[in-house]
Amino acid sequence: MEVKLIEVAKILPHEEVDMTHVNMLEQKILLDKIWTTPVVVDKNTQVLMDGHHRFEVAKRLRLAKLPCVVMCYERDEIQISCRSSGDSLSYHTVIAAAKSANKFPIKTTQHIFKQSLPVGVFPLSSLYEY
Numbered sequence: 001m002e003v004k005l006i007e008v009a010k011i012l013p014h015e016e017v018d019m020t021h022v023n024m025l026e027q028k029i030l031l032d033k034i035w036t037t038p039v040v041v042d043k044n045t046q047v048l049m050d051g052h053h054r055f056e057v058a059k060r061l062r063l064a065k066l067p068c069v070v071m072c073y074e075r076d077e078i079q080i081s082c083r084s085s086g087d088s089l090s091y092h093t094v095i096a097a098a099k100s101a102n103k104f105p106i107k108t109t110q111h112i113f114k115q116s117l118p119v120g121v122f123p124l125s126s127l128y129e130y
Contacts, residue, residue, distance in 0.1 A: 001118050003038045005065040005127070008058050011041055013048045014098035016106050017056045026057045035122040038067035040111065042091075044074065047098040049111045063127040069117055079112040 029035060039051025048055055049071065058066045071078060073091035080089040089109060097104050 001069050003067050006068045010046050012098040014094050015052045015104045018106050022056045033124045038069045040069045043070045043072040067122050081110050
């Protein structure tokens, strides 16, 4: 899996976030001065699949770009389920939530990827500029 830098403004979240978790994550990232875990976005729509809390931190820090693993809902085998019920969800439902004003509640969806997601070391200072 390749990690690419994508403009934060182009990424579309589909879930709400827990601000307590965002605050703790933001403090850790600021203390470490590095970004280690990329978020996952859909290649065709820029919908955020995984990493909503990290994405919120990026917005709060006013980062210009964010390390992203780019996958494809239509091509890659990605299972999506509802955490509370375990029912399968279609990626069309996730995309519709991302494009609407009505995001899913916190931790509604779970994306299951066939491969482990990569980690890296991205100096925080390198993510502020285009």
